[in-house]
Amino acid sequence: MTSIDTAAPVSPVGQPRDRVDGRAKVMGRATYAADAPVRNAVHAVIVQSTISRGRIESMDASAVEKSPGVIAVLTPNNMPKLEKASPDAQAETRTPLSDLEVLYAGQHIAVVVADTLEHAQHAATFLKVDYAAKPPVLDLNDPAAKIERPAKDPLGQKLQLEKGDVAAALAGAGVIVVKETYSTPVETHNPMEMSATVAYWEGKKLTVWDATQAVVSRRKSLASLFGLKPEDVRVLCPFVGGAFGCKGDQWPHTVLAAAAAQVVGRPVKLMLTRPEMFTSCGHRPVTEQTLTLGATKDGRLVAIKHETKIEDSDVGKHIEPCGVGSSAVMYATPNLALTHQLSRVNIASTTFMRAPGENPGTFALESAMDELAIALKIDPVQLRLVNYTDKAPHNDLPFSTSNVKECYRLGAEKFGWHLRNPEPRSMTGPRGERVGWGMATATYPGHRFPNQARIRVFVDRDGGLSAIGASATQDLGTGAYTVCTQMTAMLVGLPFERVKFELGDTNLPPGGVSGGSATTAGVGQALSEAAGKLREAALEIAQGKIDSPLAGLKPTEVVLRDAHLASIENPAQAVALTELMTVGEKYLEGMNEANPASADNFPAKRKAHTFQSFGAHFVEVYVDPDLPIVRVNRVVSVMDVGRVVNPKTAGSQVQGGVIMGIGQALFEETHYDRNTGRVVNDNLADYVVCVNPDVHSIETHFVGEPDLLFNAIGCRGVGEIGITGINAAIANAVHHATGVRVRDLPITAAKLLRQV
């Protein structure tokens, strides 16, 4: 793969730029889906099932229809028939309102459309529903649950794997074995923006403003459901109010809004309520993981066995690949076994949530590593150094770059790890708090999805050159607008201030899903190829002129720099770009080809390298000695994510991951009523996430070098790695502070008291 152009005097890539969409966001001008400038929209609200398993016997909507302002009521009895959707883009295998079976509480069973939001909300309360209810299956260990053992995850990675002979290794002479079970509860994404859709039809053309991580995928899916050509569907999403995975696949409400708009012949606005967010767009499933580690006395691992139990609804498609995301890649071991077992339950469908697999997987493995370190009386950092690997154990392919040792070194130094007394309950704080220091490794794979992008360079009104990059990708709050602007600026050799980037609209060149921390890598590669096309186009025009200073040069031998196309070898040989834009021709353009062979998103198909980011978290907790409430006082996180395009936004991403990880470790859990299966805490007062006073000092650092084997920019993405390992680092610190090992998240005062 060719290297990048770093021709601008100070490359815009690597600079800590303020967000280019910052002004819009602080002035209230950023248009999220529900803010779509669509006139005369009517309002749709959803009615959900109150039982979690059974069948709808009858529905009576007459009182709803008579309620003031009501325009239409959609139920399974009158829902327009939809085509079969392209399966890859749908979160659930069943089209919405297509039958009367209830598979979980909070399943959509009707949509009420009215002239105002108040009328729709009020009318929806009048729907009468009779159910024939059955006892639900609510626990993954319920013997009534259907069990599946899927062979592969959606990225083609093996979920059931045995390398070497784990049993024999664990039974070996002198092998110390740690075997424990770790569990994590259902966690719900709860981005601040509730999912919303505004849909309208113009004849056979559908326009949808949708809160989504994937406009192109949404278009494909809606087109197939409504029997339209993809070009007759436009999906817009210039801003997303957070997503974390719950806006990745297409959930039923988007389809229902489009169907309702078709039925009523007017624009329809549908925003899920906060309680509906708990059952309508996925969550991280419960996980139950048993880790068995075998090691020699000096800490060398001889075997890792990682058994995972997860759950999903009957129509869900998600698999939480805990072992794949952790034990498969983290430590050298000659013997490795992974299993994943899925139970079908009557709880709403699950989906990917920030670092699916890696996040719960690292909680289990990194807690077990801490327990092993204690059993062996080895420093936790030292144990990890002893088991360092430069290749992924599951496929033996070398990491493209590998700097985890530097993450440990720098993290330990910044944190002051050498001052740690390894004895639990040995350290106290200024007010008598029990102080605990813990650490854990973070890891997340490099993903990159097929992507197209376009760059246009044009003469601005002031006579200077400007550029616009574009791709139908998404900015979830990650900073994509800003980093894509920086990459475009670098590639065309123009100042950052003279470049814009457009995204979130299917009218732009197709982009991939903004998931898997893949956006910067995918768009960056596409932009790099687009810049190559732009250079080719510019060179062809330049060489068509008499006495061209660039005569005889190949596209790979020229660079865009300071508004010129110049020879790389002899920069004095150059042509001003303005000379290449003849009268009447507005711009020079480059766009990469669809689905370049290099842009594969299937790690299982990679033959030469494993692309994997690593990091290290060091955590200090204070635990109250009387009522053991835990406070995460200090975090130092060091990450190797390849090239960092914008240290400011990347640092914020890692901080955000750490903070969501603090919430996961200490507070977050979706509770279900054991009899009805309904969510008990379906609101932001009872589903507790971190608020401002829960967060103290979080320090982030980046190490490593550009990963040019992975893509032309050299970045591996930074959105998810921060939330891996942090859960275990906190649990390990709590053990160090209190002597109590909590293997079941969240770590509440009640659990600590119970074990004292």
Next chain:
Amino acid sequence: MVNVTLNINGTEHTLAIEPRVTLLDALREYLGLSGTKKGCDHGQCGACTVLVNGQRINSCLALAVMHVGDQITTIEGLAEGDKLHPVQAAFIKHDGFQCGYCTPGQICSAVGMLNEGHAKTDDEIREQMAGNICRCGAYQNIVAAVREAMARTT
């Protein structure tokens, strides 16, 4: 239906709405002021925070009819033309947001908090901004932004 006249960002608007319309929905759905966000509709997240006579409130927990005669300031009314309010500028400088959805509420809440004048330390800022959830986790940067704006405005 009732006629309600609201003074928002210095301009009077008369609406014919039902008495049950919340101030938040009046702003968003009837006046097209979509800068104020709905994050829970239950007064639990702070995304809908606006200023009423300089005090911060959750607009989802207020009915529009309750605020006839009040001076309502929303996120759209904080800047003077293109000149950002110091809190707005500090949020950009310190990266006090990611997705930006809680940001109008965070900023209005911070302005209200500075008007209250009780916060002096970082811990007090954290405590007094506790009603505004940021799921992206920009809290540390929000505290830095508020601290800087506090220094500039006092």
